[in-house]
Amino acid sequence: QVQLVESGGGLVQAGGSLRLSCAASGRTFSSYTMGWFRQAPGKEREFVALVSRSGGTTSYADSVKGRFTISRDNAKNTVSLQMNSLKPEDTAVYYCAASARSLAWKLSEYTYWGQGTQVTVSS
Secondary structure, three states, X not given: OOOEEEEOOEEEEOOOOEEEEEEEOOOOHHHOEEEEXXXXXXXXXXXXXXXXXXXXXXXXXXXOOOOEEEEEEOOOOEEEEEEOOOOHHHOEXXXXXXXXXXXXOOHHHOOEEOOOEEEEEEX
């Protein structure tokens, strides 16, 4: 069982930055691939980024590539998402998720989810 709690969301102007954090409970954090997803109003939840169990592999949605950076600290049971050059279209609720698969891009491949944190980017 893994419990995930996100933090760091807020309101920022376009071009600004935010750093999201996700704290995980449990002693097996390093055995999970960690991902960030987002859901905008009226839209489906979509993949944003993932980091492998060791942190050695990362993957990003094309829409955030070059602007967002995912990282993890297995000693502290945390995963972070640094978001730079934010755009109004990045406005969404951002979710942290854990998957037992070695790599995972699909929602259905993630077992544990946080409650989400709101990110609003004003133009």
